[in-house]
Amino acid sequence: MGAYYESNDLRKFGKIADYDKELADKFFEWYGAVFEEGALSAREKALIALAVSHAVQCPYCIDAYTEESLKFGIDKEQMMEAVHVASAIRGGASLVHGIQMMNKVNKQEM
């Protein structure tokens, strides 16, 4: 058995359609539309995608959106700040659950 993640697999993403073309076509059409220029620029979307890639810890997405960010000339400092934003949200998301823990403690403890 090989490694779970192979960087070359990203290149094969389109092959998802081999098992279900209709759904894959819908997905890729929607995906393409999402990243078009709109109220947000394509550059802004690339940076958001880079941050989200880190939040969902997808190695394929990290490769893809680091490169996409480079295409738009986004610099290293901006990319790292985006990663920190994602990390802060992930960290904050854990920490804020501490309130739930505290609520439970306060309710149950004498």
Add this chain to the structure above:
Amino acid sequence: MALIKSLHARASELANSKAQVDFLSSGMFEKGGAQTFKEILDEHDQFPLKPGKLKIFQVNLGYMCNQTCKHCHVDAGPDRKEIMVKETMLQCIEVLKSNEIETLDLTGGAPEMNPNFKWFVETASQYVKEIIVRSNLTIIESNDTYRQLPEFFAKHKVRLISSLPFYNADKTDRQRGKGVFEKSIKALIKLNAVGYGKPETGLIIDLVYNPTGAFLPASQHSLRKEFKQVLKEEFDICFNQLFCITNLPISRFLDYLIETENYEDYMYKLIEAFNPMALEGVMCKNTISIDWTGQLFDCDFNQMLNITLDYNAPQSIGDFNIHKLNNRIIAVNQHCFGCTAGAGSSCQGSLL
């Protein structure tokens, strides 16, 4: 930032055009590997590739340059001595006189470093509608010989196409050498001062973005907006269009790709981004490239790889025959994927 030397100065194996062609024809493209450019053309019923009407006469005035950019497909630099002599320029003028060719496109190296550059522009301007000079900008700032270039360009209504890979020093200098961004900005300010980039003057300066690494360019439309805004706000500079050009895997850029182990990934990116629509507008269909010796090629890239014209076509400027050239078959190899990837790429930017 390490000082860059030309492949020739480094006596690199890749300084030899045949070594480059051999490399591009082997490895991942050997039997059973990635599709070759010819195979993709075949698949789209586009082989052999034929030219349309010849519009652009692109003359490479020599490989000498005041810069040594990391990605240079010419392997140009201060150490390169190849330069077009006046006799060959006269042959070019004869061709322009006796054929209806709209555009003379001057490139190099730094074309301005050819001692007969000004004479050539002045003489040729009588016979063509448009003269393009691919100026690296910093030449204007390099020494006193070139300080009057903005006025000279304006007098002859030369259209300028100039590389500025990014609107900040970090990315620009990393690709083109230390201090290049600052000098480019100074040159752009001088060009603006004589009317370049101002709509009412008709004097055109287009900028060229090419990626500063092993990736393809973003969309020309989005980058243009950013370039315009930042250059205006930070330096009060205006320009006409921004062209996004893909780096082709030859010469110093090929060397960079191999050195950094990016070659195969980059080639796959180009292949996967193949766009048959971009093929319609590739520059070899309307351009002929002339090297410093007067030899003819399908494009500047084929010139650098010494991929000669179809053997039925005239080979040198002395034998120029527009009808025979229009009937030639365009020579292709794997580097051509660079012109057909995504929105396409040419000396005039994206094709779509």
